[in-house]
Amino acid sequence: MSLYADLGLRPVINARGTLTVLGGSVMDPAVLQAMTEASTAFVDLVLLQRRAGERIAGLLGVEAACITSGAAAGLTIATAALMAGDRIDAIRALPDTTGLRDQVVVLKSHRILYDQAVLLAGARFVEVGVTSAATPEQVAAAITDRTAGLFFVEEASTMRGSLPLGELITLAHDRGVPVLVDAAAELPPADNVRHYLDLGADLVVFSGGKEIGGPQSSGLIVGREPYVGHCHANSFPQHGIGRGMKTDKETIAGLVKAVELWVGRDYDLIFEQWNAVVDTVLERFAGIPELTVERGFPTEPGIQPTVIPRAYLTHATRPAADLQTALLDRDQPVAVGIENGRLAVNPQCLKPDEVPILITALQELFVP
Numbered sequence: 001m002s003l004y005a006d007l008g009l010r011p012v013i014n015a016r017g018t019l020t021v022l023g024g025s026v027m028d029p030a031v032l033q034a035m036t037e038a039s040t041a042f043v044d045l046v047l048l049q050r051r052a053g054e055r056i057a058g059l060l061g062v063e064a065a066c067i068t069s070g071a072a073a074g075l076t077i078a079t080a081a082l083m084a085g086d087r088i089d090a091i092r093a094l095p096d097t098t099g100l101r102d103q104v105v106v107l108k109s110h111r112i113l114y115d116q117a118v119l120l121a122g123a124r125f126v127e128v129g130v131t132s133a134a135t136p137e138q139v140a141a142a143i144t145d146r147t148a149g150l151f152f153v154e155e156a157s158t159m160r161g162s163l164p165l166g167e168l169i170t171l172a173h174d175r176g177v178p179v180l181v182d183a184a185a186e187l188p189p190a191d192n193v194r195h196y197l198d199l200g201a202d203l204v205v206f207s208g209g210k211e212i213g214g215p216q217s218s219g220l221i222v223g224r225e226p227y228v229g230h231c232h233a234n235s236f237p238q239h240g241i242g243r244g245m246k247t248d249k250e251t252i253a254g255l256v257k258a259v260e261l262w263v264g265r266d267y268d269l270i271f272e273q274w275n276a277v278v279d280t281v282l283e284r285f286a287g288i289p290e291l292t293v294e295r296g297f298p299t300e301p302g303i304q305p306t307v308i309p310r311a312y313l314t315h316a317t318r319p320a321a322d323l324q325t326a327l328l329d330r331d332q333p334v335a336v337g338i339e340n341g342r343l344a345v346n347p348q349c350l351k352p353d354e355v356p357i358l359i360t361a362l363q364e365l366f367v368p
């Protein structure tokens with residue numbers, strides 16, 4: 001890693017998951033190969049966007065798809081599509097929404113830091129309820145002739161103030177309002193790529209650079225027509241709010257290849273490998289005085305995906321935050337999470353040869 005070293009940085013052993021601030025994911029050599037190939041020739045970008053979207057939709061078994069420069073960009077472009085459709089004057093005017101339906105209904109408990117991407121398109125949020133409670137009646141009352149869409153954040157679905165997505169979709173569709181879902185980090189399970197659409201959602205946003213393993217600056221909007229077509233009309237390389245969110249030919253090629261590989265992934269095997277990492281940690285650190293080790297799954301809102309097993313470590317006297325910092329301060333930094341106050345080892349991004357490094361790091365921390 002001479003480039004990182006030249007910049008005075010140390011590559012991190014990632015036992016935390018597909019965190020954007022750690023780099024999201026690493027790409028399969030075949031993905032890099034596709035990007036290298038794409039970089040050798042010019043091509044019509046409008047057609048490449050369309051054809052690549054169709055290819056990905058076919059691979060995923062969804063009606064349509066639009067490639068974006070990330071899930072956050074997907075939220076901006078999807079919101080623009082819900083407001084401006086494919087009307088060129090409206091597309092060029094955003095974020096000025098004069099004369100457009102520009103309100104996005106959202107449960108108060110679903111306000112997250114990423115939702116600035118919705119506002120970037122020029123929309124305004126109409127919040128429903130309080131963090132700990134909301135009713136279907138309140139949602140119905142919030143939907144008016146100014147409503148462009150209803151926004152649902154899957155990682156907030158376990159908040160006390162949330163309502164079931166299916167119920168919200170019915171409320172919205174009964175009033176002619178489309179539903180946008182942020183499911184950026186909700187893979188695996190692989191079925192989730194269709195699950196929210198099966199429930200009736202109109203547009204669903206995923207990161208390309210998390211579990212899918214595409215370029216870090218890639219993402220996907222999947223969903224129904226005409227909405228996905230409207231996303232294309234509002235996204236790069238068209239002039240509009242999405243023009244600055246560039247999806248270059250290399251990124252598009254890389255994401256197509258990553259999705260090809262992802263749909264063929266053997267999750268039975270991968271879960272076996274993830275469970276084996278957790279078992280290794282549990283076995284190695286059982287019976288150490290003052291240390292509790294247990295297997296579990298994340299239960300706090302905002303920590304995704306929830307189906308990946310964790311090894312949780314709790315020390316009787318040393319706070320999790322101090323332990324986390326100590327692991328990052330090593331010559332070979334190791335990143336672990338904190339969930340419900342416990343140190344959380346997430347096997348999602350660990351490569352087999354990194355497991356012994358993780359174990360050694362934990363050992364030096366816990367075994368005097």
Ligand SMILES: *Cc1c(COP(=O)(O)O)cnc(C)c1O
Binds near residue numbers: 073182185
């Ligand atoms: C990661 C994430 C995003 C942003 O995804 P990018 O692909 O990094 O733009 C948006 N929403 C949620 C819930 C996320 O976890």
